[in-house]
Amino acid sequence: MPVQGKNKVSGKTKLEIAVYAAVCLAILALPLVLHDAFLLNKYARYLVLGILAVSLSLSWGYAGILNLGQATTFGLGSYCMAMALKLKTIPIHTGADGLPDFMVWNNVPELPWFWKPFYSMTFGVAAGIVVPMLFAALLGWFMFRGRVTGVYAAITTLAAMVVVQLLIIDQQAYTGGFNGITDLAQFDVAGFTFDAYSSSSYYLVAICLTVSLFLALAVTKSKTGLIVQAIRDQEDRVRFFGYDVALYQIFIFSVSAAIAGLAGMLYTIVMEFASPTFLGVPLSLSVVIWVAVGGRQSLLGAMLGALVVTGTQGALSESETFLDSWTLIMGLLFVLVVLFLPKGIAGAVEKLAGKFGHRRAAPVPPPQLQPQRTEAVANTRHAESLS
């Protein structure tokens, strides 16, 4: 690529990068003031869900693909990590000949072929990203080549997730079934162990969050990211410029899946188990809520949305006063956001910043011709994107 030196980054982008960096630094600095191992573990868990929200923002907010099965790729990543960590416990949680305990209980004679590569932790980590990516690429290939969009794409992703979840539950002998994969070793790299209840795991998650955020930001700021947003706005228009729309959709869908897979692996490290509920409908729909609350067209907003909602949820469900009513309160919160902040918290912040910032630019000219029509189109578009 020829690099054009001058004016490559606009002022707005610079500000955005600064805000992202400030938030990431604040997150990274937390263990300096917080030493409670239990809380660090809890916050690390929230941050992992934040990464998951970033991945959905990429596909829903930027590409307009509402993935109701975002947890599929999250769960696949989680299982890859769990398989590798399970094999590291040999010989403690295994039978005499080195089989994981649940396989022994299920009378599996020897380790199945697809488990064997997971003896290598490097393979496990690579698989935790590549497997979700390939899954998304395959599903995307069928959907986007077949021009499945909107609600239909959402339903397809949801159905695919249910299938994968059923498969995992059904193949108990190889996957641990309903129980998932438990009693895992702790993740370690070159002799350094990441204890789930310590600042080391928190830092691991926070660094992965920072990397995912900036990686996703770079994608959205590239021309490819712009084209993806254009596809969201007017698919046909993009097609008739000579861009292969389906390929772009498959690409962004797979990148989103890779980030979700990374989040899944971290979740296993922090939670110390993998469970079929990680690929469940409740989690998947929760991600949609976090992203909607935070603002789906802002990666940082989506991430903060996850932190705010899961944090509030955690606080409410742990307090005795709201023990019975916290789900209602969460539901109300979601309804209010959808009604009054259609672009989520990020949209509201942007609006406020626009009001208080001294923008001397001429006011935006009102649409002069056929204003009703433009409005109607905008409304349908909004309805579509919500559906």
Next chain:
Amino acid sequence: MNPAPQSQLLIDRAQVSFGGFIAISDLTLGVGQGELRCLIGPNGAGKTTALDVICGKTKLSAGEVRFRDKPIHRLSEHSIARAGIGRKFQVPSVFRELSVRDNLYIGRSGQPGILANLFSFGQSGEKEEIERLAALVGLQDELETPAAFLSHGQTQWLEIALILAQNPLLILMDEPTAGMTQQETKKTAELFCRLRGKHTLIVVEHDMGFVRDIAQTISVMHQGKMLAEGTIAEIEANQAVRDAYLGSGGIGHA
């Protein structure tokens, strides 16, 4: 009505049927390089369908479309676009949530691959061209405005500028002046006359004043067939065209 052998674009005995309804039948149309061809005809004559067939939006049930001597009717839409055909839609179609600048940047589609574009940031090397195009259609002061806030006429012009950004050999324009004021229509006519020669243009229009301003050769379609082809004078004098479409007033007064 036999197309000249040096036609850049040739639709040859094309037929399109939508579940039994014949939208186009036995349509033959040849357009030479650098020509500006106007396509007129009453509603439902198949004009838009003819453009759809060229750009791949609608597939033929019989016949063929050749562009620079290669058949293109079996190619995917993006391959046809890459071969050098640009299309402006009847309902202005731009990226409403993106700024005019980003719209134009996407229009610069000479490099359609994902990986190449993944490493392109901040309109690398395209800034001047984007600003020149914006100035060409009078949008130089709206570069940072989201396209959703443009007036209808401005939106039409933005889409025209997008096509010019793509810089195709053949430009298909479907009612480019719909919703424009007279002033705007006049400016558009001037622009089209400047494009003639550099690009081949096929323009579908109902505004006969506009057609009179820009047309060299006019093709008249009626009920999915080619009814007549010729200069303005020839078309005006053609009795079949008068009966089917123009009425007694002729072009420019219809």
